[in-house]
Amino acid sequence: MTKRIAAALFTGVAASLISLPAIAQQNSSSASGVQTENLFWIQIEAQPTLGEAEERVRSYAARLDGVNGFRIGGNWYGVILGPYTEDAANIQMRSLKNAGLIPRDSFITFSSKLRQQFWPVGANTLNTDPLEASDAAKIATESSQAPEQGDQIASVAQPDTSPTLTEPEPPQDETRREALGSERLLDRDGRKALQVALQWEGYYTSAIDGAFGAGTRRSMAAWQTDRGYDPTGVLTTRQREELLASFQSVIASLGIRPYEDIQAGISVAIPSAMVEFARYEAPFVHFDTKGDSGVRVVLISQTGDQDTLYGLYDILQSLEIVPVEGPRERKKSSFTIEGTDGKITSYTQAQLVDGTVKGFTLIWPVGDEKRRNKVLQDMKSSFASLGPQALPDNAGLDAATQSLDLLSGLEIRTPEMSRSGFYVDAKGTILTTAEAVRGCGRVTVNEDYVADVAALDETRGLALLTPQNPLAPLAYAAFLTVDPRLKSDVAVAGYSYEGRLSAPSLTYGSLSELTGLNGETELNRLTLAALPGDAGGPVLDAGGAVMGMLLPSQSFANRTLPEGVSFALDAASVTSFLAENGVTPDATDAGASLDPADLNAQAVGMTVLVSCWK
Structure with missing residues (x-):
């Protein structure tokens, strides 16, 4: 019994x-x-x-x-x-x-x-x-008092x-x-x-x-x-x-429990012991980490169609919460994105339902896969739309922090650094500064194309890149074969602000000396107010010929140079490096000056943004 x-x-x-x-x-x-x-x-x-x-x-x-x-x-x-x-x-x-x-x-x-x-x-x-x-x-x-006969269990002292009582057998x-x-x-x-x-x-x-x-x-x-x-x-x-x-x-x-959000039109189980509701920032509902769990949840809710779904698929992959490495699958009316970067593991799903795009992202610290898988399984099986209701486009925007590095409260993935580079042949081979690729886990061109480092010369400060997908440049460099004229006008094409502007800019100056400060014959000294993002860009004469490549600003112990002092590696050194690595560059003599608009078009066509990602 x-x-x-x-x-x-x-x-x-x-x-x-x-x-x-x-x-x-x-x-x-x-x-x-x-x-x-x-x-x-x-x-x-x-x-x-x-x-x-x-x-x-x-x-x-x-x-x-x-x-x-x-x-x-x-x-x-x-x-x-x-x-x-x-x-x-x-x-x-x-x-x-x-x-x-x-x-x-x-x-x-x-x-x-x-x-x-x-x-x-x-x-x-x-x-x-x-x-x-x-x-x-x-x-x-x-x-x-003495226990009565038959007492077997002591409830107090x-x-x-x-x-002394002996411990009974289990x-x-x-x-x-x-x-x-x-x-x-x-x-x-x-x-x-x-x-x-x-x-x-x-x-x-x-x-x-x-x-x-x-x-x-x-x-x-x-x-x-x-x-x-x-x-x-x-x-x-x-x-x-x-x-x-x-x-x-x-x-x-x-703490897995059901959660219903009438405003977002979503029902889903969430790990309430790990996350807590933070705010709305359309099209997202943010749940921040609770305590030191490191877990985050983002619900996705917006009115839209297939174009909205596909646009969201692209945008999410630019965010820090969606690591680059991992499987992606986009279907006609849904998508999933998975990724891990050694710190977090992320899973995102979204679908077209009730005339809306709804889904969620679960962000979890690595090393706790059993509990993550349990939560993810419950979130997948419980996720449901509550009808056509979705977050309005302005939900939470009045209180939102506006920043170029944020998208609706989520941090946009940004590179460790960005520098300039330029095409050196019709195949899309790119020359840049060694600084731009040093210690990078991934190198991109114009943020959209992954490139491999084909050659690196730390002594000269040069790097050669080959995009993984072939690129067809609008223009590429023709290198000057004669010494440029001292005091002549020059221009550097580069991404001065490291990609914050959508196109390269031209910075004008003059050629002040055909050698470096210590007599280095491979250097040209320029009087030109360059910024760090310009390094790796082409130095052009008035006719559009490439005189060399702009080097990163130099620092000296116990010495500060005047403003506007820049240095470029000359054309002979650059073309020698290219030839050593199987690239035959175009050459040109000094020609007539180009119209500023034509010079700008040629410079923009050959210059690219080179970004280093960890």
Whole structure:
């Protein structure tokens, strides 16, 4: 009869675990300190694993009343007595210590230190009334008297003269036949709950169907083996409690619960213990990380059609929350984007539904894949549109921070640095400064085309790039074959502001010297107010011939140069580098001056933005 009652109780617990959001919400509120502030507890032990803690809790419960098991932080599980008022806790702790029934280092603790309760299974002792001091004193007084014959369990401290109690043998677990009998009392939801927990632990990989076939039995036996149990393939009532309690504690740490946003027209389960609502910034609903979880959720909601969907697909891939590396799939009415960069793992899905584009992005720190996969699975399965309602285009914009580096509150991915470069042949080969590609994980041209570093010369400060997809330049360099005239007008084409402007600009100056300050014959000194983004750009004479490449600004120890001093590597050095690496550049003699508009068009056609990404 006892085993049938226990099995029936277990059935209710197992069935309730299927409703994961409800469980997570219940445990989250239990752990959040909503309980009465007057509760005091006695912590008598802490164990590093749930299994060890359950064993110790059962041992103490055979000798003492009011024994509970709580998770107490980190990976520790506590054996806790209570609850009491403050005076009652002190009386009880002193009596139990004097009787030798609890360790001498036991101490008073508080409800705020206790998290999920794992024993007794299904109990919520945090909401029970505390034992008063008068009751504790009465129990202590009664317990000082000799116990009546037949007493087997001590609920309070005994006098010092009483014999020392020896710890009883752990209760015998069910036999395989008894375990099968109690298992038959489980309903379908209870069986599915066990499969879900086994799947979470990594033992079960088949369908969650509530049918205990060969696959389920093998997973149960593997779980039993790893925990030192006899691998019968049938979990006993106690083992089922252990498995489910362990799974429940993890689910409670995520706080998965349903969330409905009428304004966005979205219903979805969110990890409420990891994120909290922050703000609206159309077309996004932002949930920022809670505590130090590092998790973020972004809901997507806007009115639109396929063009809106495809535009969003492109825009999202420019954001920091969507790493570059990972699979992408765009279909007629939906898309998914996955990515990881060593710091975060991101998943985005969106679809056309009810005349709107709706979806979500889950951002999770790397190294916690099991919990991430659980949350992602629940978000995918629960996500639904509530109808044609979507965020208005101006939602949250009045309070939004406007920045070129932000898109509706999300940070746009930006390169570590951007410099200039220019085409040196009709194939689209690009010359730039070595500084532009040094230490880069990825190099792009005009932010849209990935390029490989074909050659690098740190001594000259040059780098040669070949785009992974062939490019057809509007113009490319023709290098000057004669020495330029001293004091002649020159212009540098470059992305002075590192890509903030959509096209290169021309900076005008003059050729001041045909050598460097220390007589370097390969350098030309220019009087020209260049900016860091101009480095790598072509230096042009008045006829559009390339005289060389602008170098990054030079720094000297204990010396500051006057403003407007720049240096260029001359054409002979540049063409020598190109020839060494299989590029035959075009050459030209000095020609007639070009009209400024024509010079600008030629410079813009050959100059590119080179960006370095980590």
